[in-house]
Amino acid sequence: MSDIQKFIEAAWADRALLQTPETKAAIEYVIEELDKGRLRVAEPPQDRANEWQVNDWVKKAVILYFPIRQMSTQEVGPFEYHDKMALKTDYAGQQVRVVPPAVARYGAYLAPGVILMPSYTNIGAYVGEGTMVDTWATVGSCAQIGKGVHLSGGVGIGGVLEPVQAAPVIIEDGAFIGSRSILVEGCRIGTEAVIGAGVTITGSTKIIDVTGAEPKEYKGYVPPRSVVIPGSIAKQFPAGEYQVPCALIIGQRKPSTDLKTSLNDALRDFGVSV
Numbered sequence: 001m002s003d004i005q006k007f008i009e010a011a012w013a014d015r016a017l018l019q020t021p022e023t024k025a026a027i028e029y030v031i032e033e034l035d036k037g038r039l040r041v042a043e044p045p046q047d048r049a050n051e052w053q054v055n056d057w058v059k060k061a062v063i064l065y066f067p068i069r070q071m072s073t074q075e076v077g078p079f080e081y082h083d084k085m086a087l088k089t090d091y092a093g094q095q096v097r098v099v100p101p102a103v104a105r106y107g108a109y110l111a112p113g114v115i116l117m118p119s120y121t122n123i124g125a126y127v128g129e130g131t132m133v134d135t136w137a138t139v140g141s142c143a144q145i146g147k148g149v150h151l152s153g154g155v156g157i158g159g160v161l162e163p164v165q166a167a168p169v170i171i172e173d174g175a176f177i178g179s180r181s182i183l184v185e186g187c188r189i190g191t192e193a194v195i196g197a198g199v200t201i202t203g204s205t206k207i208i209d210v211t212g213a214e215p216k217e218y219k220g221y222v223p224p225r226s227v228v229i230p231g232s233i234a235k236q237f238p239a240g241e242y243q244v245p246c247a248l249i250i251g252q253r254k255p256s257t258d259l260k261t262s263l264n265d266a267l268r269d270f271g272v273s274v
Helices: 002-013 015-021 021-036 058-063 263-268
Strands: 071-077 079-083 205-208 216-219 226-237 240-252
Touching: 002 015, 002 058, 015 021, 021 058, 058 240, 205 226
Parallel strands: 205 240
Antiparallel strands: 071 079, 205 216, 226 240
C-alpha cells in the first residue's frame, strides 16, 4: 500500500502525472478498496485513549479520481443519469437492501445489513453493518457511519473532501440521528448518542451539557450516549444581543433504553418533545 500512496502523493503535487497509466491504476485501486471496505478515509481508534486517524492520502485519491473519469450516460430502468461516476452494483451479493430510487456511488462502502431508503450516499463514505439510511437522508463524501446507526428522514450528513487534512463527519456505532438534523464540517457524534430532530452541529457549534449545576461546553463533539436537542445562546453583536443556535445535552441514554427505541421514547425520558 505504501507504493500506492507514493503514486497518489506524487500526482497530488504534479497533476500532469494523472496522464500516466501507473497513476491512474493507483487511483482506481484506492477507489475499489474504498468500495469494498478494505480501506477507509478515517479509521476508528483502537481504544478510548486514541483519536480517529484521518488518511489524508486516501481523500486525495478520491479528489484525483474525478479528473480521470469521463462523462457517460447511465440508464437504470426508467431513470437516466449523466455523470462521471459509476453507481454501486450487486447489492444482493453485498446483502444490502436498496429501495428505489436510492443512489449510492461506486467508491462508497455499504456493509451487510445496511438499508437504503430513497436516499443518497456519496463516494468515500463508509456505512457500517445494520445501519438504516432513511428517506431523503444524505451521506456525504467520506462520511464515516458506524454499525446500527439510524439516520432518520431528511438527515444531512455533510461531505468533507477539502481541505484534505480535515476530519470527515463521524457517527459512531448505535447513534440515533433525528429527522432533519444537519451534521457537517467534521463533527463527531459519540457511540449511542441520540440527536433530536432539527439539531444542527458543525465543527464549531457549541454543544452545552446542561445536566449539572454548571454548563459544560464542547465544540463539534457529542459524547457517547448523550441526548441532544436544539437550543440557542445569547451572543453580542454590534447591533445588539441576539440568540444564535447551539445544541443542548439534556441527559444520558439510559441503560434500560433499547437501542432500537424511537426518538420520541428517548426524549420522553427527559420530558422533552421536539
